[in-house]
Amino acid sequence: MTDTTRIETTRIDPTRTAPPFDSWFPDATFDGSYGHTLDTLRDIAPIAATPAFAVQWRRWRAEARLVDAAPRILSTQQRGRRDVSLIEHSGADGTRLRAWYVAPTSGHPRVGVVHSHGYGGRDRVEYGRVPADAAAIFPVARGLGALNAGVGAPEPVGEHVLAGLASADDYVPGLCARDLWLAADALVSxxxxxxxxxxxxxxxxxIGALAAPWDDRFIGATLVVPTFGHYDERLAVPCLGSGEYQRMHLQQHPEAREQLRLFDASTSAAFFTIPVRVEAALWDQSVPPQGQFAVANAVPHDLLELRVLPAGHAEYPGLGRVLVDARREGLAHLERALS
Incomplete structure (x- = not known):
């Protein structure tokens, strides 16, 4: 396994000048940089783990090993040089969840990719970050569309991100993270x-930052504009994403902050022992950049490859080129993790 290196966006050098956010987002109702620069973002320390943090996540991992993913293929179509199957498998609590499984039509795959999605759910497979000779599973989180709407969790984001918060074992985003281990089981099966x-x-x-450090089958990871990082920063500011529902809830129920400590992606990222690529944005109204960079800053220095994006969850000039470059670099990161 070769050492990874730090990479920053080549189109805009954020160490010298910030992108022209005012001209890019003239109708923005608030500043998606939250007043931060790359320097201040790189200084944000992750939330330190409590003694109970690793104990809890290792317990959940051990419990997940006792669950049979029992994948079942429901249908298969050949699409180009890949077979795409609709499957179902068990989640961490036994809930049957649907996903897509993809494999080359010929030859044995040399790597498996577990490819999750954003809070909008997923309605199709995407190959931009999957090598042609890889097998892949595209899990769909419990409760979310298109495959699992309302299954095991409520679908509306405001309900989904708060569901089960009173009990760590039942908190839905935590269950979604633990479900990833079962999706990996299904892929391997x-x-x-x-x-x-x-x-x-x-x-x-x-959820990948929460789950992947505890599963020693993973050899590497790419986390793109990751959410759930540094709840103290996340809950201190308004946003357009799921964090806003949490922020409003905690204004009425401040005691819930303690429950969220077990689900801080910046805390979990400190436990990575594999190469991790983080693509973090300087401007993002949906996932505040300070949370994204807290996740990146938590990854051990010698394991981190950082790609600084101009913005996240938004369209801006040059976005297409940024996406092409990021996907190419992400595939290269996977290859280095394999070597």
């Missing part, structure tokens, strides 16, 4: 034993 690589964006980046 269908494809055979493979090294695994994780990809997740936004919601998927946050």
């Amino acid at each position: 269908l494809a055979g034993e493979l090294p695994l690589y994780y990809v997740g964006e936004s919601f998927g980046g946050g």
